[in-house]
Amino acid sequence: MDNPVSSIEFTLEPTDHQRLSLLCGPFDDHIRQIERHFRVQLSLRDDKFRLLGFTAQLPLVQQLVQNLYNETINDSGKLVPLTSEQVHLAISGVEHPATLVQVDEQAQEVSIKTKKGLIKGRNPNQSRYVANILRHDVTFGIGPAGTGKTYLAVACAVDALEKNQVRRIVLTRPAVEAGEKLGFLPGDLAQKVDPYLRPLYDALFDMLGFEKVEKYLERGTIEIAPLAYMRGRTLSDAFIILDESQNTTVEQMKMFLTRIGFNSKAVITGDVTQVDLPRGTYSGLKHAIDVLSKVDALSFNYFVAKDVVRHPVVQKIVLAYEAFEAEAAAKKQAEREAEQAARLAASAITTPVATPAIAAEPPAAKTRSRAKKATPNSDTAAS
Template sequence: MVAARAGTPAGSTTQTAPRPNPQWIETTEETPSQIVLAFDDNRLASQLFGHYGQNLALIERRLEIVAEQRGNHVTLEGPREACEQARHVLETLYARLKKGVELLPGDVEGVLREAAAQGFLFEFDPATKKQSFDEIQLRRRPVRARTAAQDAYIRALKRHTLVFGVGPAGTGKTWLAVAYAVHLLERRVVDRLILSRPAVEAGERLGFLPGDMKEKVDPYLRPIYDALHDLMDRAFVERALTSGEIEIAPLAFMRGRTLANVCVILDEAQNTTSMQMKMFLTRLGENSHMIITGDPSQVDLPPGQTSGLAEAVTLLKDVEGVEVCQFHAADVVRHELVGRIVAAYDRKAAGATEAPPR
């Protein structure tokens, strides 16, 4: 791959090494610049640019530049720092493709955020700047953080026994929790995974559910099943469920157990009561890991009842061995519109809180 900068002598090329200190570009009041990138593998270049150039279009919107594609070449025009950042993003993604790593939806957004957070344009210091966000190694594929908050979350999972992931929908709390639990199981750090969730309907009454206990609880645990099937071979998931290596444990049935040599995930924890949360936390046994996720803005408990998640985060945030990771609307990694929706609801909630009493 060759990167040529407009205005350089004919035949000269720029080095493709990372540059220090990037900043997220918010203005266009800078010297215009043009960079031409040529990628040597047409097939990989096509994957890099995306279907109908959707990846390039996302980079254009985020960095306020123009990215014009011609075959396996792309010309970047705009503010100098923005073009350098776009170059870094495209080179990083292309390097992953050359290693055989599949480019998934959201990876472009993730590398854009990574570049903005890690610093690579001017005065780069390897001793103080991270080369990239952290990742979780799985047999099927590596799972890399896409935001600074996800990066801190993965690092917390690796260092602490009990981790809370708290924030809005779409920030990857549950998905990364399942990924880390699968990582522990694959390396036999733990013997089993236990997946739990309070069986509380989201404002609806579903009535009687037929079937055995697993079939009754399965609808509430669908997001965790989806993550398992995405991160592990489907046949292995089914075998592990049958053998008990992966266990579905309704929160109401956890009382009296001691959870040793397991990784246990409590999802949608905002719908636990104070008593349920205390009961769950005190199940922790030797050589076990506990991950608790939830969104305090989506509590489905009866009015006036305290959320066990909110209370636990307040009580335990300074306890040794416990880490609380906060996510915000800016950390949403689903469709970009989801982040705007969450931000709009947050503004409404903040306005209601700050409104003076009448």
């Protein structure tokens, strides 16, 4: 059989009934989540797990259970309840192991303590992204929504500010929905641009709390503004983040990159599949990838659907869109090739066949021919 079914039994060491209870979750919700994803049967009896399913899946699920068991206790020995989100991320971790990704140890040190816990990379691509932000002055994070591009960039910015590595944080994004022509909107500058910058506020509130963010905003330690207000400035001793950069024009992207001053870092995030620019306007992010991808001092980090850390259905949605777009692109390419072949075939049919040229009659021959026609026939003259 291609997919033989078998079963294995295993135990987790050291055995701890409280940790096993946290692993299984309330009403065995975590066990059910694993069973639904891998289509296996997983049961716990007398501190021993029994796993039934396709043979190829069993080692993967066993490793997953061990990884989750390890997460039920922190470094200080305190028990930690698991969430369905952690189970989902652990599943992604065993299905997409980091076999070719070398993660810098420095990336593991970036853990911002918030009211939601510690913030750090949750998968190899995120950890590498954090490492590159720490190592490079300019870092690009490119990929679909939900991969943590902006959130991790803000976490690194907050970490740098709290450690006094920079004096301020500058967060910006193009307000393309209003064409950056904000004058007609009611209210002051903050009220005009708040709807476009709300995701950045949310990330800051999540990490620092409302009161601390408000204090930093009042002091100018944290500045949030639309990209149009960056023109003409030089940002030194700052951690600068450009979000939604796929909606910048080529000129805007160049303008932003030339704002970076001494002792500053810049992180540019975006998704090249979600460009909202007017038709015919080339994305500044796409142009930057074309122009700057070979510059050694810059770092380009690409995320894919498997890196999505939002609700599991988001990953499925992103994968479905990617598959549809790939199929549409292949179909369009096939149509172009068929059209080109048809044009070549039609051109071959309508091209006239070359005929051999008739040699021109010599001038002397033409004269004799005319003279012969003009002279009367000798028989006719005799009569």
